[in-house]
Amino acid sequence: xxxxxxxxxxxxxxxxxxxxxxxxxxxxxxxxxxxxxxxxxxxxxxxxxxxxxxxxxxxxxxxxxxxxxxxxxxxxxxxxxxxxxxxxxxxxxxxxxxxxxxxxxxxxxxxxxxxxxxxxxxxxxxxxxxxxxxxxxxxxxxxxxxxxxxxxxxxxxxxxxxxxxxxxxxxxxxxxxxxxxxxxxxxxxxxxxxxxxxxxxxxxxxxxxxxxxxxxxxxxxxxxxxxxxxxxxxxxxxxxxxxxxxxxxxxxxxxxxxxxxxxxxxxxxxxxxxxxxxxxxxxxxxxxxxxxxxxxxxxxxxxxxxxxxxxxxxxxxxxxxxxxxxxxxxxxxxxxxxxxxxxxxxxxxxxxxxxxxxxxxxxxxxxxxxxxxxxxxxxxxxxxxxxxxxxxxxxxxxxxxxxxxx
Numbered sequence: 001x002x003x004x005x006x007x008x009x010x011x012x013x014x015x016x017x018x019x020x021x022x023x024x025x026x027x028x029x030x031x032x033x034x035x036x037x038x039x040x041x042x043x044x045x046x047x048x049x050x051x052x053x054x055x056x057x058x059x060x061x062x063x064x065x066x067x068x069x070x071x072x073x074x075x076x077x078x079x080x081x082x083x084x085x086x087x088x089x090x091x092x093x094x095x096x097x098x099x100x101x102x103x104x105x106x107x108x109x110x111x112x113x114x115x116x117x118x119x120x121x122x123x124x125x126x127x128x129x130x131x132x133x134x135x136x137x138x139x140x141x142x143x144x145x146x147x148x149x150x151x152x153x154x155x156x157x158x159x160x161x162x163x164x165x166x167x168x169x170x171x172x173x174x175x176x177x178x179x180x181x182x183x184x185x186x187x188x189x190x191x192x193x194x195x196x197x198x199x200x201x202x203x204x205x206x207x208x209x210x211x212x213x214x215x216x217x218x219x220x221x222x223x224x225x226x227x228x229x230x231x232x233x234x235x236x237x238x239x240x241x242x243x244x245x246x247x248x249x250x251x252x253x254x255x256x257x258x259x260x261x262x263x264x265x266x267x268x269x270x271x272x273x274x275x276x277x278x279x280x281x282x283x284x285x286x287x288x289x290x291x292x293x294x295x296x297x298x299x300x301x302x303x304x305x306x307x308x309x310x311x312x313x314x315x316x317x318x319x320x321x322x323x324x325x326x327x328x329x330x331x332x333x334x335x336x337x338x339x340x341x342x343x344x345x346x347x348x349x350x351x352x353x354x355x356x357x358x359x360x361x362x363x364x365x366x367x368x369x370x371x372x373x374x375x376x377x378x379x380x381x382x383x384x385x386x387x388x389x390x391x392x393x394x395x396x397x398x399x400x401x402x403x404x405x406x
Contacts, residue, residue: 055356093162
């Protein structure tokens with residue numbers, strides 16, 4: 001009986017190896033596989049030094065760079081300044097990728113409380129705001145991310161210094177009123193946004209705002225929530241330059257830590273969040289405004305100087321571009337450095353992983369937890385072929401199982 005079991009294991013392993021061998025012989029220069037132990041010692045490798053397209057597995061590098069720069073307990077801030085003379089309210093963003101309706105509601109309450117306090121102290125006569133002025137200058141305008149499309153779909157959401165709800169609105173058709181309404185209870189749908197509705201929209205649809213409107217959208221939502229709190233607003237929402245200073249401004253600190261943000265980034269493979277982090281790192285390192293060039297300079301410098309990855313090519317932070325190039329060996333080094341935060345990755349049984357998919361590109365990187373409770377970093381990069389992907393995964397898991405020696 002024991003001999004039969006051993007024969008079955010041998011034949012199964014042989015079948016997997018033949019499948020993988022056939023696949024990689026066909027596309028020898030466009031595929032790479034690597035499995036190592038938790039110290040980086042190679043257990044299995046195929047084309048480990050071939051530069052390949054990592055797709056969304058690149059988000060692991062972006063996440064790691066952000067953790068190293070800011071710390072996982074970092075919280076983004078957004079500023080407001082109320083001009084007592086002009087009665088204008090200024091808003092300034094610094095790249096917060098999760099400035100969502102719930103956060104804006106909390107910030108609006110902060111601002112309203114500040115204004116009512118000024119009234120109660122007799123510093124101003126009444127709680128009135130004239131204009132709301134949104135300052136987007138911490139980021140350069142209209143940053144184009146390589147590989148991103150120009151569609152109105154939310155996965156093509158564009159980046160900015162102050163973005164509300166990923167620069168998108170989520171709508172649904174209300175058959176009773178025969179019009180679109182907000183599909184999110186926490187998010188209003190002011191009349192000014194109705195112009196975003198196009199014929200052919202689905203019964204429920206999340207759409208990307210036009211560039212001009214998305215610049216003002218945080219102010220539009222702030223306008224609504226502040227009025228709900230009882231403060232009167234007499235003017236309009238505009239864009240302009242922030243006039244206050246840090247010492248006299250109202251500071252909103254996000255309820256989301258960087259750890260929270262990265263977990264969402266990796267779970268949902270959010271391109272917008274990844275590039276917000278990249279751009280913010282660029283502005284923090286080289287000074288505002290954030291630009292693509294500053295952001296990618298940070299990532300490439302981090303890859304080279306902190307991880308020793310020579311000749312890696314990183315042109316944006318999410319993996320959208322085909323011009324991103326990493327070898328499986330370099331991705332393995334990224335994983336080794338990311339190991340303290342492996343639980344930020346998606347989990348499937350004993351596997352913690354990040355996938356990446358583009359047309360004719362399929363990748364997967366992460367950790368397999370062995371029966372010895374050790375983590376085994378693995379990398380699968382298939383460019384121009386998807387053949388053998390599942391067989392490769394099974395083979396790597398089998399090799400991890402063989403490391404356990406009770």
